[in-house]
Amino acid sequence: MKNTQGMVNAFFAFLLVVILGIFFFNAINQPLGNGLVLNKDNPDLSKRVSIHYILKNVHNAEDYLAQHKSSYFRNRDKVKSSNLEFGKTKNAESGSANEVTSIVVNYRGFDTLGEVTVLFISILGLGMLLHENKKKYWAKPSLIVRTGANFLFPFIVLFGVYVFVHGHLTPGGGFPGGTIIASAALLLILGLKDFKNKLTMTKIIESLAGLTFAGLGLVGLFTNGSFLTNFLPSGTMGLLVSSGITALIYIAVGIKVAAELSSGIMEMNGGGEE
Amino acid sequence: MIVLIYLSAIVMIISALYAVYAKDLLVSVVALGINSLIVSVLFFLMHAPDVAITEAAIGAGLSTAIFVFAIKHTERKE
Amino acid sequence: MIQSTFFYTTAIILFLIGLYGVLTKRNVIKTIITLTIMETAVNLFLVTIGYVKNGTAPIFTSTISDVHKFVDPLPQALVLTSIVIGLGTTALMLSLAIRLYKKYKTLNYLEMDGEDEK
Secondary structure (H helix, E strand, O other), X not given: OHHHHHHHHHHHHHHHXXXXXXXXXXXXXXXXXXXXXXXXXXXXXXXXXXXXXXHOOHHHHHHHHXXXXXXXXXXXXXXXXXXXXXXXXXXXXXXXXXXXXXXXXXXXXXXXXXXXXHHHHHHHHHHHHOOOOOOOOOOOOOHHHHHHHHHHHHHXXXXXXXXXXXXXXXXXXXXXXXXXXXXHHHHHHHHOOOOOOOHHHHHHHHHHHHHHHHHHHHHHHHHHOOOOOOOOOOOEOOOOOOOOOHHHHHHHHHHHHHHHHHXXXXXXXXXXXX | OHHHHHXXXXXHXXXXXXXXXXXXXXXHHHHHHHHHHHHHHHHXXXXXXXXXXXXXXXXXXXXXXXXXXXXXXXXXXX | OOOOHHHHHHHHHHHHHHHHHHHHOOEHHHHHHHHHHHHHHHHHHHHHHOOOOOOEOOEOOOOOOOHXXXXXXXXXXXXXXXXXXXXXXXXXXXXXXXXXXXXXXXXXXXXXXXXXXX
């Protein structure tokens, strides 16, 4: 009896999946509006709003829109922009060489603050639910893991710090850098025989890094008039010391994510504060 | 290069089917790790290196480890 | 290299496989695994929107300077946020599954009966 109920459920789920599949495949080929279709080969980027993020002329676009009202939407590529070159451009609008970083931290930095908050709330919930976990058995690994855990830990931390310090020049940034440091903590949990949880110090580091992020935004509010503005000068594009507060914010985010995720893994392992 | 893209897509779909239909939960978790790794390769082939690094570090690294911790505290068979 | 229809098709097939798994499986941890497959499919779909066929990565280096060949960087910034938040919700869901197992001694959600506390 349970088997026929399961098979009827599976049949109806399969029917729903097939119907949804037909709808989705049809929806890719529908016209978008104004006679356009979703372009599959070479989308013309000068018709999208991302052309302003690529050419770094967002302020000029705002002036153009205020001046020409609604003919802006057809002439996006007529907004004035300056020439961008690695190592030569000084004081561009957001001076980091990595364009995804300049969107995540500078143009849409408030969304990153919201994301850090959501991550903090979920790890807070995990800590509250699992706090009275007892520690399970520790299965003894092979000799390579036991020796390698002692030896490799500082190199992995160094690599993680490299990834988030150079976030505005190379791909990477704060979030994968913090995750690499948390995986170094995981290596220690798996490899050492008597690993003691260090939860208090981790939580203090995490709170201080989060306060630094919000504090940098507030300094921008009191000096320039709006939250999270770039109050340091932009410098030459491509050097390590450039692009204003983008590097400082990514360092704060990297330290915060590293401390948060390693405390989450220590709580899941169990054992409480020792 | 085109052969690499087709092969990656086929391996992704096979590992997703494996993750849904396996009876042992540890086999499902390993298939999820393979899925995340191959999606990271596809992100790199689409000229998005930031997203590829983040997906490889989070999906194939920490997410698999958290699932194994959860299976250790509960049962292993479905 | 290749038309982006292929990537859209892969993302849709992965999403439908994950949806079938969420609807029919009865174990709590297997539901969480298939939900993670659905999230991966949606991230793949979003990155494919910004794909230009013979473009380069949107980073200025000392050899690459042609701005008009860049891939669209805006969907990549959105997907960066989405991956990290997916990890956060997965961690919270797994801790809830561990607490459910400690209370009801089973992970099959059709067999968990809520007895009233006497």
